[in-house]
Amino acid sequence: MTDQAGADGLPEPPAQRLTTRETAERLGVKPETVYAYVSRGQLSSNRAPGGRGSTFDAAEVDALARRTGRREPASPAGELAFRTGITLIESDRYYFRGVDAAELAGRHPYEEVAEWLWTGELRPGIRFTAPAEALAAARRTVGALPAHCGPTDRLRVAVVAAATADPLRFDLSREAVLGGARSLIPTLVAALPAAGGGGGSGDAARPDTAETTAPPGLARQLWPKLTARPAGEASLAVLDTALGLLIDHDLAASTLAARVAASARAHPYAVVSAGLGVLEGPLHGAASGLAHRMLAEVLERGGAAPVVADHLRTGRRVPGLGHRLYTGEDPRARALFDLLARIPQAAPALAAARDVVATTARHSPLHANVDLALAVLSVSSGMAAEAGETVFAISRTAGWIAHALEEYGERPLRMRPSGHYTGPRPPQPLPVAAGAPSQ
Template identity: 80%
Template sequence: MTDQAAPDDRADARAERLTTRETAERLGVKPETVYAYVSRGQLNSRRAPGGRGSTFDAAEVDALVRRTGRREPSPAGGDLVFRTGITLIETDRYYFRGVDATELTTHYSYEEIAEWLWTGELRPGIRFTAPAEALAAARRSVGALPAHSGSTDRLRVAVVAAAAADPLRFDLSREAVLGSARSLIPTLVGALPTAVGAPATADGEAASHPSGLAHHLWPKLTARPADAPSLAALDTALGLLIDHDLAASTLAARVAASARAHPYAVVSAGLGVLEGPLHGAASSLAHRMLTEVLERGSATPVVADHLRTGRQVPGLGHRLYTAEDPRARTLFARLAEVPQAAPALAAARDVVTTTARHTPLHANIDLALAVLSVASGMSAEAGETVFAVSRTAGWIAHALEEYGERPLRMRPSGQYVGPRPPQSLPAPGQASTHGDRPQ
């Protein structure tokens, strides 16, 4: 009779065994953490053949991954990495759900792209509508702000008011979040004051107008009458800016969603970061530069002033693109169809050409937004407004992804650099020994 292995031995022979390093990679942790799991009884180890190191059952490791949620290992640069199916940026192009984003904006409206980004379903002709109660609350709140308040101030207050008007905002089911998103974006636009001299837009007009949200936003930005090419350019800008991977404001939105903040709070987090001068306000600098170029008749003295004072020329260069920002290229092409944009477009090209004599930088989306705002008689902060309204859809898309992840997974550890305990109680007026450190 042929010798046969016992049933348990056969199972062990078939079971996949992992080394400590392989186990750590599968869990997304350091090797020391693997042994911490062993000491807590969450993993079982076995000495490797020959007595060197330990091995772990692959099925048991995978079960632990499912229970705890895999923590993606940090790359060599130390940057955070998140799995996302929303935006891919590579080879000087960017894609929404695998589709060239610039192509999307030439065929579909902002609302259609936003809906597709959220759901993966294209719904031609969809228009977002603001609920009357939320819109009224947002307008009252925004109307109470000081006259000098900026558009981002107004948008942040409008989000809070809209949240207060939605008693079901804590429902984080997918359909509930989508409903909140479809109502919040037009509420933000509707809460903004109409530009001085511009005709008021009826509350329900945006929902039925072919240009949708762009038509409703236009009179909030400028008193000039809207023509079809200009509305198309604004709608294109909105579509192009919906998302751009994990920009600073989007990361803040995902952190909020990780803590299971409701979608209004997620948008508030994004707006808070967007208000920084290194993010959303960049287009206003380009707007002022283009205005000066038009006033002085040439980009040469304007660029020279920036270089002489050590200031970066606004609207040029992007860390993710080696060539021209594809968003800028697409918006420039749309603006070329707007007759009154010709002088601002020429000024932008003059800036790029003049700067290239010193350093080969290409136009980015901030310069294209500046052309739109200057050509349309908008204020310097109009580009920031367009950016904020548009990116709200992207923040919601990322929130929907993050709600499906393990909660509170973004919990970095601080590197404490203060005085070592124990320290005596401080006396009144006594300064800390580390009082000169940034807090």
């Protein structure tokens, strides 16, 4: 008998076979990936009748789908799309685990927002503490950098130094990752030199027992690293809210880099390093610095019109305006503008920002984004142009950790797109060194 008998003695129906396209759709991958599964021994295939293409056992495909997790949602634009339960951006608002992010950041300090993002639980009064050994290593390393180094340079080496002080960094269990995150973020803040202190070993190398025993909130720790001006409570509230607002924003470029690293099972410090490497680009974390310089120029020249005109004349986009995910004003900018309006010394910079928006609206209906709001904070508080980038990097570290935790629960190395080769077709002759005599 060629057919096996079932429990009722009747022949079992032949196994359902799927085409390559049907298999790819069921798995949520490209057809090329289906054949990659075959080459790795994760799927078996048979030649389709007539020798055109391959067919796959439906039960085997479904079993692979269960092992690798549910299929990813298709993206109509052909872009990468991953399932995530962290941030939703919808109808010009955004949400952390279903909660309005602007409201959450406005009512809770950064550490509590981070805990909500990581665990889905609110922990009132939680404070992050920098371990003495990691802090000492980070400060020594940061203190050895040349004075001209920027804050992101310092943060990158501080992450590496903190990693070397943590022998348990390769433990990817949830508890270990969260413990390391709660230590790493305050270590990064404490490793930065005080504003105006230069990049030498002085401030960055001195231990501070207050930071290792009874730390204040992270915003209060970060403020003196950004400006030499004293911190008023209203200004601290703006900084703390900014930290909370910027923790995550779906799959931004740096977050995608962090998830790729986590997909390869890199430890959390390496995940943060990957995020920092992308963040420094002028189209991402460094964008607030461009807005800072523009606002400073508007204040110096007495109005936005000549500054906006210069940008348009030279073909440059006006910094701090527009966002591909929002049709109206960035909700993060709106939340920060509301707080900045309560600070008298921020009034000139805030008026300059509104002048930029109004002037540009004559040419293009663009709305303010969070970079412009960060620029108002940095300009009005006597911070350097790079301050917004520092705030961004410190804040987003928590978001990268949240995404790493999600990615550690997915199939390893799932982010392996196929290259579309456009070079010369083989076989090509071996290359010959320039100037060598022809054979």
